[in-house]
Amino acid sequence: MFLFRKFHKMIFSNYPIFFSMAFFGFMPGFLMFMKFGFFYTSLFSFFYIVMMSYLWLSDVMMEDMSGQYSIQDYRSFRQGFRYFIISELILFLVIFWCYFDYSITPVFWVGGDFYPCGIISVGYLGLNALATSFLMMNSQLIKLTRRMIFNNNYNCLFVMLLCIFVGAGFICFQLFEYSNLYYSMCDSTFGSIFFMGTGSHGSHVFVGGWFLIFCYFRMILLQFNWIHMQMLDLCIDYWRFLEWMWGIMFSLFYIWGS
Numbered sequence: 075m076f077l078f079r080k081f082h083k084m085i086f087s088n089y090p091i092f093f094s095m096a097f098f099g100f101m102p103g104f105l106m107f108m109k110f111g112f113f114y115t116s117l118f119s120f121f122y123i124v125m126m127s128y129l130w131l132s133d134v135m136m137e138d139m140s141g142q143y144s145i146q147d148y149r150s151f152r153q154g155f156r157y158f159i160i161s162e163l164i165l166f167l168v169i170f171w172c173y174f175d176y177s178i179t180p181v182f183w184v185g186g187d188f189y190p191c192g193i194i195s196v197g198y199l200g201l202n203a204l205a206t207s208f209l210m211m212n213s214q215l216i217k218l219t220r221r222m223i224f225n226n227n228y229n230c231l232f233v234m235l236l237c238i239f240v241g242a243g244f245i246c247f248q249l250f251e252y253s254n255l256y257y258s259m260c261d262s263t264f265g266s267i268f269f270m271g272t273g274s275h276g277s278h279v280f281v282g283g284w285f286l287i288f289c290y291f292r293m294i295l296l297q298f299n300w301i302h303m304q305m306l307d308l309c310i311d312y313w314r315f316l317e318w319m320w321g322i323m324f325s326l327f328y329i330w331g332s
Contacts, residue, residue: 166322170322241286
């Protein structure tokens with residue numbers, strides 16, 4: 075069933091207010107964890123966010139598969155998701171601007187030097203280059219999965235599982251890197267900008283990993299076809315955005331920074 079009408083008539087939903095309450099509880103809980111080490115509030119809010127995300131996305135998937143969305147609805151979803159990517163792009167542009175501002179013209183009240191004394195910058199070869207190369211090809215693997223679905227190739231599940239492992243491996247790489255660095259977020263503006271940029275990108279990779287997991291289970295349930303492919307298309311756009319941002323960040327923080 076596929077409805078040829080212009081817009082989708084929305085019904086009343088409690089998910090937006092519940093989701094906003096979850097985020098409202100997560101931020102104070104995260105601050106309490108950073109200040110006092112009390113993590114129960116943030117942990118409870120995190121699992122509440124995961125539960126609300128699962129319930130909300132499940133309803134959206136059921137509406138999609140039951141034919142309640144028109145072609146105009148799909149276009150609206152994709153356009154709204156691109157606006158979301160633009161808003162995230164502005165966030166990363168602010169981080170890049172701070173890096174350029176403090177690295178090219180360091181101010182005197184932070185010592186007149188962008189790199190603190192005794193700090194060894196991160197190298198761009200070895201494990202860093204390997205993790206970057208795997209991340210930069212993840213969107214192409216997702217596009218390959220999409221092409222295999224159209225060709226009724228059941229190996230698409232294996233390729234999607236490989237994409238999930240690439241995202242999880244990159245997060246493990248960042249955790250390993252953080253535990254072996256010679257500086258912290260408090261070491262001048264360099265440490266602050268480095269951890270802010272790489273941490274923001276790591277959180278986006280974490281969200282993208284859950285995006286891939288949802289797509290993987292939808293593929294197992296045979297919910298993707300020529301019409302119902304929007305979630306996988308949005309996943310491709312999201313991971314392409316993550317690749318471009320990490321490419322710029324790797325060039326600035328690792329190559330130029332070293």
